Amino acid sequence: xxxxxxxxxxxxxxxxxxxxxxxxxxxxxxxxxxxxxxxxxxxxxxxxxxxxxxxxxxxxxxxxxxxxxxxxxxxxxxxxxxxxxxxxxxxxxxxxxxxxxxxxxxxxxxxxxxxxxxxxxxxxxxxxxxxxxxxxxxxxxxxxxxxxxxxxxxxxxxxxxxxxxxxxxxxxxxxxxxxxxxxxxxxxxxxxxxxxxxxxxxxxxxxxxxxxxxxxxxxxxxxxxxxxxxxxxxxxxxxxxxxxxxxxxxxxxxxxxxxxxxxxxxxxxxxxxxxxxxxxxxx
Amino acid sequence: xxxxxxxxxxxxxxxxxxxxxxxxxxxxxxxxxxxxxxxxxxxxxxxxxxxxxxxxxxxxxxxxxxxxxxxxxxxxxxxxxxxxxxxxxxxxxxxxxxxxxxxxxxxxxxxxxxxxxxxxxxxxxxxxxxxxxxxxxxxxxxxxxxxxxxxxxxxxxxxxxxxxxxxxxxxxxxxxxxxxxxxxxxxxxxxxxxxxxxxxxxxxxxxxxxxxxxxxxxxxxxxxxxxxxxxxxxxxxxxxxxxxxxxxxxxxxxxxxxxxxxxxxxxxxxxxxxxxxxxxxxxxxxxxxxxxxxxxxxxxxxxxxxxxxxxxxxxxxxxxxxxxxxxxxxx
Numbered sequence: 001x002x003x004x005x006x007x008x009x010x011x012x013x014x015x016x017x018x019x020x021x022x023x024x025x026x027x028x029x030x031x032x033x034x035x036x037x038x039x040x041x042x043x044x045x046x047x048x049x050x051x052x053x054x055x056x057x058x059x060x061x062x063x064x065x066x067x068x069x070x071x072x073x074x075x076x077x078x079x080x081x082x083x084x085x086x087x088x089x090x091x092x093x094x095x096x097x098x099x100x101x102x103x104x105x106x107x108x109x110x111x112x113x114x115x116x117x118x119x120x121x122x123x124x125x126x127x128x129x130x131x132x133x134x135x136x137x138x139x140x141x142x143x144x145x146x147x148x149x150x151x152x153x154x155x156x157x158x159x160x161x162x163x164x165x166x167x168x169x170x171x172x173x174x175x176x177x178x179x180x181x182x183x184x185x186x187x188x189x190x191x192x193x194x195x196x197x198x199x200x201x202x203x204x205x206x207x208x209x210x211x212x213x214x215x216x217x218x219x220x221x222x223x224x225x226x227x228x229x230x231x232x233x234x235x236x237x238x239x240x241x242x243x244x245x246x247x248x249x250x251x252x253x254x255x256x257x258x259x260x261x262x263x264x265x266x267x268x269x270x271x272x273x274x275x276x277x278x279x280x281x282x283x
Numbered sequence: 284x285x286x287x288x289x290x291x292x293x294x295x296x297x298x299x300x301x302x303x304x305x306x307x308x309x310x311x312x313x314x315x316x317x318x319x320x321x322x323x324x325x326x327x328x329x330x331x332x333x334x335x336x337x338x339x340x341x342x343x344x345x346x347x348x349x350x351x352x353x354x355x356x357x358x359x360x361x362x363x364x365x366x367x368x369x370x371x372x373x374x375x376x377x378x379x380x381x382x383x384x385x386x387x388x389x390x391x392x393x394x395x396x397x398x399x400x401x402x403x404x405x406x407x408x409x410x411x412x413x414x415x416x417x418x419x420x421x422x423x424x425x426x427x428x429x430x431x432x433x434x435x436x437x438x439x440x441x442x443x444x445x446x447x448x449x450x451x452x453x454x455x456x457x458x459x460x461x462x463x464x465x466x467x468x469x470x471x472x473x474x475x476x477x478x479x480x481x482x483x484x485x486x487x488x489x490x491x492x493x494x495x496x497x498x499x500x501x502x503x504x505x506x507x508x509x510x511x512x513x514x515x516x517x518x519x520x521x522x523x524x525x526x527x528x529x530x531x532x533x534x535x536x537x538x539x540x541x542x543x544x545x546x547x548x549x550x551x552x553x554x555x556x557x558x559x560x561x562x563x564x565x566x567x568x569x570x571x572x573x574x575x576x577x578x579x580x581x582x583x584x585x586x587x588x589x590x591x592x593x594x595x596x597x598x599x600x601x602x603x604x605x606x607x608x609x610x611x612x613x614x
Contacts (some may be wrong), residue, residue, distance in 0.1 A: 122541075123584060127583045132309055216431065246446075259426060
């Protein structure tokens with residue numbers, strides 16, 4: 001913490017985990033942006049012979065309906081990043097708002113917020129998402145992302161609260177308070193800079209969590225009704241007997257991409273943690 | 284101890300209250316009217332029939348009384364164990380259907396959770412600060428914990444079920460068998476159980492192994508470890524102390540992971556058509572069986588609360604600080 005920018009970049013580049021993680025994520029981001037231009041087939045159109053294995057014409061083969069799997073894949077990737085971005089941002093924002101307020105104010109405010117957090121934390125997110133989504137007849141990626149973000153904040157709030165607690169009683173914060181610096185100035189001038197690294201880690205985990213949650217929701221048939229996503233691809237593959245028919249190219253790419261993206265995010269997180277916290281660096 | 288558990292119990296009671304309220308509220312807040320959906324599915328031919336059906340449904344679902352009355356009635360029926368009747372499996376009561384599914388959830392989840400926790404923790408502790416093991420276990424752990432449950436389930440079903448043909452990939456037992464106590468049935472049950480168990484086990488294992496590995500590294504940096512080291516204590520002893528201290532957050536972690544485990548169980552059960560509550564709730568959604576959805580939600584919450592309570596009791600047994608009234612780290 002408290003690293004200079006150049007110093008940060010130096011350690012960041014030296015960290016192998018960070019290099020690997022960031023490279024994988026960037027690779028998939030580029031694929032999600034460029035991919036749709038690489039294929040001439042719309043994702044949901046029936047273009048070719050059914051259940052065609054991967055070929056030069058169809059890189060990832062076709063589905064049982066003759067849709068191009070590669071086209072579905074790259075469009076699904078885009079949806080994945082949208083969900084991660086929106087869901088992760090909302091989840092992190094709420095987590096910061098609630099956790100920070102509780103940790104900084106302390107006392108009664110903390111008691112109440114902490115109680116609420118603990119209660120919401122127990123209720124399984126997916127169960128709530130299931131019953132909300134079950135009653136929404138038309139669902140888009142945006143609705144899904146917002147719902148995921150709105151239910152994902154509790155653990156972040158708890159973690160940020162604990163972090164704020166420990167920062168609030170540091171000597172330099174006391175010193176600032178004693179010299180009559182205003183609350184807002186203490187929060188943004190003294191505490192926030194020391195929390196930035198931590199918040200970045202929280203955001204990455206929220207992003208990954210949103211991606212996994214969306215995949216689960218889509219897979220059980222409660223995802224977006226109007227587009228394609230990676231979870232939906234696996235859902236269709238299971239529903240239309242890709243397993244017994246051996247159409248592995250239908251369900252392997254979407255799951256592989258999610259695993260790679262989320263895994264890379266986790267590894268990035270560990271790498272960042274090591275950069276911020278010298279104690280953890282490999283000896 | 285009573286203060287610690289009392290506080291927890293209060294939170295669980297409030298959680299249950301909130302969950303029941305959500306269960307009641309969400310269908311009423313949502314755009315669109317479930318009753319309209321049900322009416323349109325019956326395909327009435329004229330407005331008179333629509334009106335008749337609407338009145339009928341309003342009456343049997345007790346929607347013809349004021350909101351507050353509906354809410355109180357909902358609570359009453361929850362306590363009576365009356366969760367309504369399923370439309371999908373009409374006329375079976377929701378409670379009966381759920382009761383028939385619960386044993387399969389226990390059969391699947393209890394071993395998967397406990398064994399993965401046990402194995403993951405021991406493996407992670409073994410790997411920490413051991414270069415060769417760490418370099419293999421750590422990446423593997425990250426890949427496993429990032430894997431969506433249903434994808435691993437699909438892969439296992441395809442590889443071991445279809446290609447290798449060793450395991451069946453659907454149901455809890457063969458279609459030509461009825462549940463009864465015989466060697467043949469138990470064998471069949473276990474054969475169907477193995478793949479869903481394995482896929483849940485593997486994903487969870489990754490998470491526990493990484494968590495423990497990181498905790499041990501933190502603990503080995505702690506003052507007491509350094510002190511022991513300076514005294515010349517053997518590495519094995521220091522590691523044993525570190526393991527016991529690292530275990531506490533892993534127990535709390537188990538409680539925090541329950542939500543994710545529920546999600547994983549639902550997805551896994553869907554892949555293998557395993558007849559637990561996860562599979563049931565998805566079927567209920569596909570068929571817009573609202574009472575069944577509500578009932579499944581309540582049971583999932585009850586299960587999670589019960590698991591939380593058991594974990595708390597385990598925590599009190601393991602961590603003496605909670606018994607002495609020092610609440611320890613988890614409040």
